[in-house]
Amino acid sequence: MxxxxxxxxxxxxxxxxxxxxxxxxxxxxxxxxxxxxxxxxxxxxxxxxxxxxxxxxxxxxxxxxxxxxxxxxxxxxxxxxxxxxxxxxxxxxxxxxxxxxxxxxxxxxxxxxxxxxxxxxxxxxxxxxxxxxxxxxxxxxxxxxxxxxxxxxxxxxxxxxxxxxxxxxxxxxxxxxxxxxxxxxxxxxxxxxxxxxxxxxxxxxxxxxxxxxxxxxxGTVTVEPAVGAPSSASPPPHPPTTAAAPEDEPADPALLATLERLMSVDRVYRQEGLTIGVLASRLGLPEYRLRRAINRGLGYRNFNEYLNRHRLADAKQALADPGQATVPVLTIALDSGFQSLGPFNRAFKADTGMTPTEYRKAAEGRNGS
The missing domain is CATH 1.20.1070 (Rhopdopsin 7-helix transmembrane proteins)
Known part of the structure; x- marks a missing residue:
């Protein structure tokens, strides 16, 4: 041959x-x-x-x-x-x-x-x-x-x-x-x-x-991470349990508590240009440990999704506040941590089924009743 x-x-x-x-x-x-x-x-x-x-x-x-x-x-x-x-x-x-x-x-x-x-x-x-x-x-x-x-x-x-x-x-x-x-x-x-x-x-x-x-x-069967009352951006419930890889480690409860404080009290999600690397540096952790904590401890698969949950909770609180009824939607979006109005509108509609303006009007109706 x-x-x-x-x-x-x-x-x-x-x-x-x-x-x-x-x-x-x-x-x-x-x-x-x-x-x-x-x-x-x-x-x-x-x-x-x-x-x-x-x-x-x-x-x-x-x-x-x-x-x-x-x-x-x-x-x-x-x-x-x-x-x-x-x-x-x-x-x-x-x-x-x-x-x-x-x-x-x-x-x-x-x-x-x-x-x-x-x-x-x-x-x-x-x-x-x-x-x-x-x-x-x-x-x-x-x-x-x-x-x-x-x-x-x-x-x-x-x-x-x-x-x-x-x-x-x-x-x-x-x-x-x-x-x-x-x-x-x-x-x-x-x-x-x-x-x-x-x-x-x-x-x-x-x-x-x-x-x-x-x-x-x-991806497991989709379960939307829940946000608590509009006054606080609470972490989502744990996702459905799946077979863990041998190297899996349980999330550190102290780290999860620190993350919750940074989000709900310090509101770091409002920081411009916040990335997982920036947040990991602030916590003095390697990125992989922070990724693991947010994914396994809080159930999120994407860091931007995690931030947006807290940003949306912040925006909902502002839109439902009668004292901020005259504040433009754009201002609320930027104050919540979004960089522009387009991504904010899309994320808000996907989360609530309403535009921010419709959400505000519905809240006004509830407050007036």
């Missing part, structure tokens, strides 16, 4: 191993899918990556019509990757009907090609589709970086650093190579590098999933 034959055999073996690992990841993730969009999107992403291992293999690319489902999983996976990034790392993300249109926009091209439409072979259409894949990969990477500093879930922070950056770079490099060289002119050595990278990513993801607490990473 000559050199080229060895490369082909090795490529087939690597792709087979990658497909087996990815399907294992998909099955493990799907077991956690009840009520968790990140879980079933993750399973779909792994299944699409397995389909990609088949679709990107060297050789003639003129598949029969029955190959359409595999082709759809493969070509639509960039959209799934983008949605997975949002569902995984933005706890407020909700799937919308228009998200399906993004996926359909990617899969319609190969489906029409399978049906024999000649225009799908035009080079410009291929460039547009591959360009869209790169854009979606970059959007997923932006989502990863955006919430990195405020993420309180340790397992999720580790997973996001590897899974999304590695997969985003793999997609971007692979598609760029196809654009520059041409999908039908990729040398065997590059195919082998592609399959090797796919196996490495699948293996590391599988190891990370085996060692992670999937309930905390993917």
């Amino acid at each position: 000559g050199g080229p034959d060895i490369l082909v055999t090795l490529d087939i073996a690597l792709r087979g191993a990658g497909i087996a690992l990815l399907l294992t990841v998909a099955a493990a993730t799907l077991r956690q899918a009840q009520g968790r969009p990140a879980a079933w999107l993750g399973a779909l992403l792994a299944g699409g990556a397995a389909a990609y291992a088949v679709c990107s293999s060297p050789g003639p690319h003129d598949p029969p019509l029955w190959f359409a489902p595999v082709l759809m999983l493969c070509t639509g996976n960039a959209a799934v990757f983008w949605l997975f990034a949002q569902a995984m790392f933005d706890d407020s993300f909700r799937l919308k009907p228009w998200h399906a249109l993004v996926w359909l926009g990617l899969v319609i091209w190969p489906l029409v090609h399978l049906l024999g439409a000649g225009f799908t072979s035009h080079w410009l259409l291929g460039v547009l589709v591959r360009g869209a894949v790169i854009v979606l990969a970059l959007l997923a990477l932006v989502q990863t970086v955006r919430g990195w500093s405020s993420d309180l879930v340790e397992g999720r922070r580790r997973l996001r650093l590897f899974i999304l950056i590695a997969v985003a770079l793999h997609i971007a490099v692979t598609v760029t190579a196809e654009l520059v060289i041409g999908p039908d002119k990729v040398p065997m050595s590059l195919h082998l590098l592609n399959s090797g990278a796919l196996v490495a990513i699948a293996a590391i993801v599988a190891l990370l999933l085996l060692s992670a607490d999937l309930d905390s990473v993917l």
